[in-house]
Amino acid sequence: MDTKEKLDAFQDRIDRGEKIEPKDWMPERYRQQLIRMISQHAHSEIVGMLPEGNWIPRAPSLKRKMVLLAKVQDEAGHGLYLYSATETLGARRQDVVEDYIYGNAKYSSIFNYPTLTYADICVIGWLVDGAAIVNQTMLAKSSYGPYARANLRICREESFHKKQGYEMLAKMASGTDEQKKMAQDAVNRWWWPTLMMFGPPDSDSPNSAELIKWGVKTKTNDELRQSYVDRMVMEAEVIDIKLPDPDLKYNKKTGHWEFGEIPWDEFWAVVKGNGPMNRERIKARKNAYEDGEWVREAAIAYARKQKLKEGKAS
Numbered sequence: 001m002d003t004k005e006k007l008d009a010f011q012d013r014i015d016r017g018e019k020i021e022p023k024d025w026m027p028e029r030y031r032q033q034l035i036r037m038i039s040q041h042a043h044s045e046i047v048g049m050l051p052e053g054n055w056i057p058r059a060p061s062l063k064r065k066m067v068l069l070a071k072v073q074d075e076a077g078h079g080l081y082l083y084s085a086t087e088t089l090g091a092r093r094q095d096v097v098e099d100y101i102y103g104n105a106k107y108s109s110i111f112n113y114p115t116l117t118y119a120d121i122c123v124i125g126w127l128v129d130g131a132a133i134v135n136q137t138m139l140a141k142s143s144y145g146p147y148a149r150a151n152l153r154i155c156r157e158e159s160f161h162k163k164q165g166y167e168m169l170a171k172m173a174s175g176t177d178e179q180k181k182m183a184q185d186a187v188n189r190w191w192w193p194t195l196m197m198f199g200p201p202d203s204d205s206p207n208s209a210e211l212i213k214w215g216v217k218t219k220t221n222d223e224l225r226q227s228y229v230d231r232m233v234m235e236a237e238v239i240d241i242k243l244p245d246p247d248l249k250y251n252k253k254t255g256h257w258e259f260g261e262i263p264w265d266e267f268w269a270v271v272k273g274n275g276p277m278n279r280e281r282i283k284a285r286k287n288a289y290e291d292g293e294w295v296r297e298a299a300i301a302y303a304r305k306q307k308l309k310e311g312k313a314s
């Protein structure tokens, strides 16, 4: 039972900066919030393989193909660490996966946009992985040990993902007029959706206060979004890319870049399943899950057989 005494002792541990580990006592609500957030994060990593995977067969060179293959495989790995982290909280992997494929579990809005040209692959690396690093560096300090450690490792890999995207985009942005146009067009389409990745404004974020109190999040959605904008403005300038926001302006007093109104109606439409690619993404995941049934059955049969063999040997 979540008695006041237990809750206070738990809060003291959080306030002292201690990590909470799987076998420690935790409030039921803390456990549920973590399962919600970590499973959404895992689904995002897995569905996030689709927009980029789409371009593996059409990568412009062997080197680019190898880099993209490695990146997409890394995303699969991130999904797996994160699903494992939900299991440390008592969730069953099958339930969380099915809640997303057949139910209403969320995943990041960003992966419901199409990748129209190869420049989109450069921009996903730079902007999307760039946003993920800002968010996940904060989550690497999360109060829940397994989630913090998973994010630490994920961030190291995301940092390579971002660099390869930025390097490709820089090359494209300094190429022929046609290449420059492609690069700019991709940035124009992805800029606002990447700002939405950080979640709704703090005034409209029902989970933030509780997650911050428990040290799961250590910064708010708006704080992270602002540090992302400040960083990206500089990086865009270096490679001669324009960010598509006429209201971007530096505020000397605050030391931050002010930006225009984010189209929140579009964000909520995407979150509710009505983005340009929502249906296609879910359909692809559903097909993969159902086509993979025989693999899961074979793995279970093999594990049973091994156990029997071990039993006979001992």
Ligand code: BYC
Pocket: 036, 037, 040, 041, 042, 044, 045, 046, 047, 048, 049, 075, 106, 107, 108, 109, 110, 124, 128, 129, 132, 135, 196, 197, 198, 199, 200, 204, 205, 206, 207, 208, 211, 221, 271
């Ligand atoms: N998209 O109270 P709020 C990657 C939902 S993948 C969809 O602020 P919270 C990569 C939110 O779930 C990395 N839904 O929530 C992979 C909540 O609904 P529920 C993806 C969103 O939890 C491949 C409601 O809106 N990163 O890097 O305090 C290739 C109210 O929001 C979104 C993560 O998943 C959204 N953008 O904060 C390349 C990070 N935003 O659940 C790259 C982990 C909000 O109450 N998650 N909602 O029904 C988080 O950091 C936080 O959960 C969020 C939201 C900042 C996303």
